[in-house]
Amino acid sequence: MQTPNILRIRGTVMDVNSYVIETADSIVVVDGMLTVSDARAVRSHIAERGKPLRGLIVTHAHPDHYAGANEILHGRDVPYLATAAVAAAIARDDAIKDRVVGPMMGTEWPIERRFPTAIAAATVTLGDITFTVRDVGPGESPADSIWLLDNRHLFVGDLVYNGMHAYLADGQHAAWIAILDQLAATIDRDAMLYVGHGEPGGRALLAVQKRYIQAFVESVAAHRHRAPDERRAAVVADMQRLLPGDNLRFLMELSVDPLAAQLG
Numbered sequence: 001m002q003t004p005n006i007l008r009i010r011g012t013v014m015d016v017n018s019y020v021i022e023t024a025d026s027i028v029v030v031d032g033m034l035t036v037s038d039a040r041a042v043r044s045h046i047a048e049r050g051k052p053l054r055g056l057i058v059t060h061a062h063p064d065h066y067a068g069a070n071e072i073l074h075g076r077d078v079p080y081l082a083t084a085a086v087a088a089a090i091a092r093d094d095a096i097k098d099r100v101v102g103p104m105m106g107t108e109w110p111i112e113r114r115f116p117t118a119i120a121a122a123t124v125t126l127g128d129i130t131f132t133v134r135d136v137g138p139g140e141s142p143a144d145s146i147w148l149l150d151n152r153h154l155f156v157g158d159l160v161y162n163g164m165h166a167y168l169a170d171g172q173h174a175a176w177i178a179i180l181d182q183l184a185a186t187i188d189r190d191a192m193l194y195v196g197h198g199e200p201g202g203r204a205l206l207a208v209q210k211r212y213i214q215a216f217v218e219s220v221a222a223h224r225h226r227a228p229d230e231r232r233a234a235v236v237a238d239m240q241r242l243l244p245g246d247n248l249r250f251l252m253e254l255s256v257d258p259l260a261a262q263l264g
């Protein structure tokens, strides 16, 4: 298989990526956006390309990657796929996300959300595009996966962010770091990581992400006995020394109280 063209579409309501993978006669989308507007932008792009959509893949069990999928698929009977663990976690947690994330997004929250079907094998072919799939267990979310076109093109979901603060409220830090270590030890020197948030990048992102997770856990541990408001402010200050800026800062800030509770 010749390496397909890979286009990143960056959400404007929520800063999250969908990837459009395109060959001469097929399009496959990886991750389905959070909001109605961002999902419609993906659908419009597919319509402009004038090629059949062969499928939509979800990398992990967070709503910014699946909630918009129904809006993209809309009326198309094509495979909508995830690993069994990701599909089960989405079906299990969607009612909670509906209650928590729905009100945050208002009219941008997709009222109708479809859940992916579990894949039956570790290799998936959609049109003329073939993926190898790795179930990596819980990490950044309750269920994560990596979809590879080959050893140099990896769709890693939110296991890796690039230049953005991260969501760490699902509390699987040790497992997440183990996945990053495993990737660092095994992927090609010139592999490209197609990340869930931020620009795709090389393997150097793995060490940066690991350091970010470690710094967050250290910071929350150091400040865990302070009052919640003070604690959040202190952790945000620590993390912004490591990663200046406000890109997805709210996701990191939302993660402080849950981790503090977990650390006791």
Ligand SMILES: [Zn+2]
Pocket (backbone or CB within 6 Å): 016, 062, 064, 065, 158, 196, 197
């Ligand atoms: Zn995400």
